[in-house]
Amino acid sequence: xxxxxxxxxxxxxxxxxxxxxxxxxxxxxxxxxxxxxxxxxxxxxxxxxxxxxxxxxxxxxxxxxxxxxxxxxxxxxxxxxxxxxxxxxxxxxxxxxxxxxxxxxxxxxxxxxxxxxxxxxxxxxxxxxxxxxxxxxxxxxxxxxxxxxxxxxxxxxxxxxxxxxxxxxxxxxxxxxxxxxxxxxxxxxxxxxxxxxxxxxxxxxxxxxxxxxxxxxxxxxxxxxxxxxxxxxxxxxxxxxxxxxxxxxxxxxxxxxxxxxxxxxxxxxxxxxxxxxxxxxxxxxxxxxxxxxxxxxxxxxxxxxxxxxxxxxxxxxxxxxxxxxxxxxxxxxxxxxxxxxxxxxxxxxxxxxxxxxxxxxxxxxxxxxxxxxxxxxxxxxxxxxxxxxxxxxxxxxxxxxxxxxxxxxxxxxxxxxxxxxxxxxxxxxxxxxxxxxxxxxxxxxxxxxxxxxxxxxxx
Ligand code: PXG
Numbered sequence: 363x364x365x366x367x368x369x370x371x372x373x374x375x376x377x378x379x380x381x382x383x384x385x386x387x388x389x390x391x392x393x394x395x396x397x398x399x400x401x402x403x404x405x406x407x408x409x410x411x412x413x414x415x416x417x418x419x420x421x422x423x424x425x426x427x428x429x430x431x432x433x434x435x436x437x438x439x440x441x442x443x444x445x446x447x448x449x450x451x452x453x454x455x456x457x458x459x460x461x462x463x464x465x466x467x468x469x470x471x472x473x474x475x476x477x478x479x480x481x482x483x484x485x486x487x488x489x490x491x492x493x494x495x496x497x498x499x500x501x502x503x504x505x506x507x508x509x510x511x512x513x514x515x516x517x518x519x520x521x522x523x524x525x526x527x528x529x530x531x532x533x534x535x536x537x538x539x540x541x542x543x544x545x546x547x548x549x550x551x552x553x554x555x556x557x558x559x560x561x562x563x564x565x566x567x568x569x570x571x572x573x574x575x576x577x578x579x580x581x582x583x584x585x586x587x588x589x590x591x592x593x594x595x596x597x598x599x600x601x602x603x604x605x606x607x608x609x610x611x612x613x614x615x616x617x618x619x620x621x622x623x624x625x626x627x628x629x630x631x632x633x634x635x636x637x638x639x640x641x642x643x644x645x646x647x648x649x650x651x652x653x654x655x656x657x658x659x660x661x662x663x664x665x666x667x668x669x670x671x672x673x674x675x676x677x678x679x680x681x682x683x684x685x686x687x688x689x690x691x692x693x694x695x696x697x698x699x700x701x702x703x704x705x706x707x708x709x710x711x712x713x714x715x716x717x718x719x720x721x722x723x724x725x726x727x728x729x730x731x732x733x734x735x736x737x738x739x740x741x742x743x744x745x746x747x748x749x750x751x752x753x754x755x756x757x758x759x760x761x762x763x764x765x766x767x768x769x770x771x772x773x774x775x776x777x778x779x780x781x782x783x784x785x786x787x788x789x790x791x792x793x794x795x796x797x798x799x800x801x802x803x804x805x806x807x808x809x810x811x812x813x814x815x816x817x818x819x820x821x
Contacts, residue, residue, distance in 0.1 A: 365402075372412040375400045386521075399774075404431035407792045407799050409779070417777040420789045420803055425595055425627045426658035429700055429709070430794035436659050436699050443695035452481075452689040461689035464697050468651075468666065471636050471701060476649065478672035480665045481689040485626035485652035486520025488663035489589070492622050492650050493524050493542070494683045496587045499620065499671050502678035508586040509544045512576050512619075516550045518596035519589065519624055519650075528589055530597075546580070548572040550594060551602035554737050554748050554756055566603030574613045587620035587647075588613075592638035595627035598786035599746025601739040607642040620647045620671065626663075627744075630654025631704055631793050634714030634742035641741060647671050657700045662693035709793050717793075718742035721800050725789075728808040733820045734765070735811060743793055747811070749785040759785050768817060772810040780807055787811065 370378075380394035400412035407430055409417045422428060429436070443460060450458055461481065469477045482491055493511065500508040513519070515530035526534045527542035530550070535541055549556065549572055557565040577585050588610065594600040614621040623646035628638025630653070635641045637649060648671060652663035667675070675681060687693070704710050718741065725745055729735045736750030736758075749765045751757045759765045766782030773780045781788040791803060815821040 370412075372397075372400055375412055406430050406432060407795050407803075415777050417779060418791075418799070418803055418806060420778060420780045420791050420807065422790055422792045423658050424653075425632075425790050426653035428630050428632070428654040428793045429657035429659075429703055430792040433657075433659070433700075433703070435703070436657070436696050439695050439699040440660065440692050443692045447691050450691060451686065453684055458689075458691050460691040460694035460698065464689075464694040464701075467698055467701055468664070471705060472649070472666055473637065473640065473645070475645075475668045475670065476666045477669050478667045478676075480667065480683075481694070482663040482665075482685050483661045483687050483690070483693075484520070484663045485624075485650060486522040486525035486663075487685065488626065488650040488652050488665050489519045489528055489624065490522055490524040491663075491665045491683065492589065492624075492648055493528070494681075495648060495665055495667060495671070495675065496620055496622065498675050498678065498681055498683075500586050502674040505583070507583055510546060510580050510585045511544065512546050512548060512573060512585065512588045514550045514590055514594075515547045516552070516597040516600075517547075517589075517591060517594060517624075519591075520626075546576055548576050550597065550600060551606045552598075552600050553603055554739075554750075555758060557756075562603035563605045566605035567609055569602070570606050570609035570613065573610060574617075577613065577617045577619060582617040582619070585617065585619050587622050589622040589624060591624045591626075592628045592642050592644075593633075593740075593744070595744075595788075595790075596783060598783040599740055599744055599788050599790075601741065601746070602642070604642075607639070607644040611644040622646060622648045622650070624650045626650055626652045627790070630657075630701070631710035631713050632742055632744050632790065634710070634718040636710060654704075655700070656693055656697045659700065660690075660693045660696050662690065662697055704793070713742050713793050717795060717797065717800060720797055721745070721791075721795075721804070724800060724804045725807070728804050729811060732808070732811050732815055734815045734818065740789075743795065744790045745788070746783075747787040747789075747807075749787065749814070765814065765818070769810055769814040772813045773806075776806055776810055778803070778806040778810060780810065 376397035402412050403410045409419050465479050513528050517530040519525045519528040524542050527545050530547045551569040553562045553565045623639045625637050633641040647668045649666040656662045726738050734749050736753045737748040739746045751759050762784045766785045770782040
């Protein structure tokens, strides 16, 4: 097969990239000197770079390629849809078959009550939309005073101004002209770091009750919603204690506060359930969707709105929000093909019953003897490994992040994509990964973590 773009040498690609391309979340000075890795093709769970290295992708791209790379059926659907109707908008009393079919299908795979969907192009826009939906809901009930949204420190909700304001990343807030007002952050449920002598269950309740304290401080009449990732992804695959979400839900219901689940990473099978909140046993009012919605083949985001929220909004008249590409026909057509494949090929079921449990067990066994791995958190096909100076006391490394970067360098050299967030190493492979590919992934991850321990004189 000929490539879309003529072949160049790695040096040539890197020079052109350095000359003209500004990368996200990067120090361009040092990146341009070192040169980026040029990824040229992919198949299944593997990537190839411009030097011909075959790399196992333990991160499904950026937590998104749930269906795996190289699906011809998705490409064919996009091609056909582009020829038939490459674009039309969904403003001004119009619609089209792809967006209708997608909405019907999402209503089938989503939990009962999620029957309405608003479309955008990314998770960030999804959370901007969530904020708009929340405010429109309270306005439609005649309670416009409910304006505050409570989120969490170390949450990731995107990089638009609203997404980053909802998120709890201080280093992003520092670079914004001013954050969106009326957003408050409580602590994250990160037991390993902050749990002290409490049991995880006690700590989970304590963290959840910070929400109650914040609501009481602000006044329940002024609070619109709580937003959270069921498990924090970019923040380090932090799985909250089991006690956390039921208590959050109780508090939201008691004080009449909407519960918004950011399912951008957790959605579409990552934990073995269709949506991660189902794993944690709570019932949100809205869900932000992106990434796995199209498996990253084309950009798309959405907000799923429970009917108890959607109905008053629909009854209230104009909702003054929309994007040129809301419900884009090509993205919607790809999303339909992707979701049908995840469902009809039993991919999500396999994560729940087979590959997920196998991955979790293999990873824990392979790392049990590594002195710097303090915890393996996760479920299904997502895991966070805490690097620690002392396992027994859960003491973390003084320069949080240095050890993670050291490990990531070993991964790079060993053709493994494993992400580092501070001193946690993260894995989130494509959901189509086979057991033998899991063996390879776990073996490589364990090897790189062993090299890291040895470098620190701990093996
Ligand atoms: N919510 C969550 C939970 C996310 O993980 C977004 C919203 C924003 O989605 P968009 O499509 O606007 O990027 C995300 C995105 C990382 C990393 O380093 C994670 C994300 C994006 C970029 C980097 O782990 N998640």
